[in-house]
């Protein structure tokens with residue numbers, strides 16, 4: 164558990180981060196979202212003490228971060244910097260193995276870990292291990308940057324716009340990868356982005372920052388259905404709010420008995436997918452299948468009723 | 475081309491055609507012509523390289539055979555020197571060779587081998603005595619001991635001052651890199667030192683060190699005096715500091731900020747950042763500074779001859795006093811050769827330390 168307690172950072176009298184208090188549960192993904200200059204990076208960097216707070220403190224599992232020497236603290240916390248920050252003179256393998264090397268892991272353990280991570284990020288170890296960062300595409304560099312942050316299996320992972328340079332397709336794949344990896348390792352992730360879509364897709368909880376202040380800290384559904392301020396509502400986008408909301412709800416929540424025509428949707432699909440299927444094919448209901456067996460249907464009426472719950 | 479080309483003999487000129495019988499001059503002239511025809515058209519660097527080598531061989535052939543032919547029957551005191559045509563052709567072939575090599579861009583290892591081969595060839599030619607009838611080597615023969623002495627002195631001056639400057643300059647550069655205030659005071663002072671004309675600098679050393687030698691007890695015992703080795707050495711060290719410190723600062727600053735930030739973020743201590751990130755990334759720039767200093771000091775050390783510092787400068791200034799051109803050359807040629815060789819060696823080192831194989835830095 165990470166407790167951020169009235170933490171403030173002041174540059175020349177201006178509050179870059181203004182008395183932010185929030186608690187992050189172990190094993191969850193927390194997304195910090197906000198416009199440029201809202202203090203996201205500064206907040207993140209105060210957690211591993213790359214910036215010293217002007218006031219307030221951070222506790223990890225009850226222990227103040229001030230109790231540990233900064234460089235020892237940072238070795239326990241994975242950090243993927245905004246822009247990949249890879250070492251240009253080290254191979255991909257040495258880059259990924261940098262923290263384990265600092266922690267004096269044995270060589271064979273490091274190289275096994277490097278190969279494991281490369282495979283996890285869909286990069287063939289044989290092809291990529293010995294390349295230099297300059298020989299990678301922007302997206303590959305970013306994935307290596309994230310892999311480097313994960314290398315020592317840190318309990319806490321701080322990521323600053325890790326998917327910024329990726330095209331939409333690779334980006335959503337990388338997000339899925341990250342979700343999968345996080346669920347498997349049970350690590351705690353705090354990720355900065357200015358993209359509300361990414362926040363809603365990826366976050367267990369979303370923290371919205373505006374002008375250094377934390378204006379809302381809630382689940383994605385709450386952020387969409389009950390934006391705390393006009394700023395949050397703007398970030399979510401009024402027009403798209405209902406669709407965003409539907410995208411968070413799986414069809415399994417409103418599935419009912421009965422038959423419907425046409426192709427079936429998997430049970431894991433969202434209500435947004437169901438709505439799209441209805442509108443696109445002119446149906447009023449679509450069948451829902453679980454492992455190829457139809458288990459029921461979702462009707463337009465049920466989708467509407469579910470959406471109105473939040474309106 | 476040929477007629478204007480080669481005149482050999484001090485005093486009165488002798489054209490290449492009048493040198494000796496055709497059986498001697500012809501192969502040389504043909505080689506030079508072949509060299510020029512192969513070398514001058516720019517299409518293939520390989521051909522150009524071959525042309526340059528053939529041409530140089532032709533020049534060498536003419537030089538050795540011409541010298542002995544001319545001396546044949548001349549008096550004991552007669553002297554033979556290559557004249558302007560020889561030097562021009564030498565320059566042309568050297569340029570062709572340099573250009574061809576630049577185009578071929580051989581790897582560091584190939585260049586090392588090439589340098590060793592050229593040095594070995596030069597050594598063999600000199601040692602074989604084929605050129606020993608040339609005036610400059612006559613001068614050498616009469617000063618063997620002094621020459622060896624001067625060579626040692628010259629190297630001691632150039633390398634010693636470099637080592638001292640490095641011992642002081644690297645730590646100073648690292649400190650300057652860490653602390654902006656120190657950097658802002660140190661670098662201007664060093665730049666100012668660099669702008670003092672070399673003659674003035676050596677001149678300035680005389681009263682300063684003279685005073686130190688006279689006032690500090692024991693200073694004279696370890697060789698500190700107004701003239702001689704110490705002032706020359708000190709002047710060279712002072713000249714070396716700016717390139718060493720400046721390039722150390724620039725090299726360390728060349729690491730990408732994001733990489734440094736990442737290094738900090740993963741928990742490297744300042745020392746680990748220096749050793750693992752800043753130094754390896756900055757090494758080529760730092761070594762370039764060392765290269766500048768080495769070449770500069772080999773050249774500047776000549777002026778040390780003026781204040782009794784020894785080295786090849788001694789011959790140059792003796793030669794200037796006696797207007798003996800060959801004596802000047804005896805000092806100047808080894809200096810140039812030394813500077814060239816060290817420049818090439820340092821370039822190879824710089825290349826070898828490039829942090830990424832494709833020379834990305």
Ligand SMILES: Nc1ncnc2c1ncn2[C@@H]1O[C@H](COP(=O)(O)OP(=O)(O)OP(=O)(O)O)[C@@H](O)[C@H]1O
Nearest residue numbers: 174179197198199200201202203204205206245357
């Ligand atoms: N070292 C610094 N000195 C002075 N001001 C700073 C410093 N670092 C950040 N700031 C200021 O603090 C504010 C917050 O910066 P921060 O980098 O946290 O923003 P951000 O939300 O990460 O923005 P972006 O999305 O553009 O990365 C900005 O107004 C910035 O100008």
Ligand SMILES: [Mg+2]
Nearest residue numbers: 203204245323
């Ligand atoms: Mg930022």
